Amino acid sequence: MTHAQLIRAAERWLRSHRCHIVLSEQTADSGEVPDVIGWRGNCHSIVIECKVSRADFFVDQKKSVRQKPERGMGCERFYLTPKDLLRDSDLPQGWGLLEIDKREVVMRVRSSRRSLCTLDGLRAEMELLLASLRRVEVRIEPQTITEFLKWKNRMAAYNGGQLPRGLVPVEQELLSGVLRRRLG
Secondary structure, three states: OOHHHHHHHHHHHHHHOOEEEEEEOOOOOOOOOOOEEEEEOOOOEEEEEEOOOHHHHHHHOOOHHHHOHHHOOOOEEEEEEEOOOOOHHHOOOOOEEEEEEOOEEEEEEOOOOOOOOOHHHHHHHHHHHHHHHHHHHHHHOOOOHHHHHOHHHHHHHHOOOOOOOOOOOHHHHHHHHHHHHHHO
């Protein structure tokens, strides 16, 4: 099993556990680069670190964010590994363990029921989200994210630049509103 396969499995698992936003291997200035992180509708975040070997796991334990877990992202935190790679006693306090067993992700150890989220961790998550939004805005230029997110602009983009029949462009709506106010 490769690291990339574990990441794809982690993404699927988070989506199946009500995470509406899922990011993988995104960087920000905060220092932590979670393999996969997802957010539920209630802003509850879940981090999954994917490890293909015990050596990889033990190198991860030396990272500064593992040495000072209050700086880490995630209300819940998990490792995802091939089956039987780690022992329960290997896990840092509060972390859960997910394993791949015949292409299915199985929860072997639950993460701590108490939230591991701290103010520093929340700030790091916000930095990650903002860095990701900046990357999106660069790709959709000359539109702004706000313009892109407006449903009419998305509809036109999905239809090869044309709005579906019966929809009026935003600019025409604005112009007709101005004319109505002047004439009315």
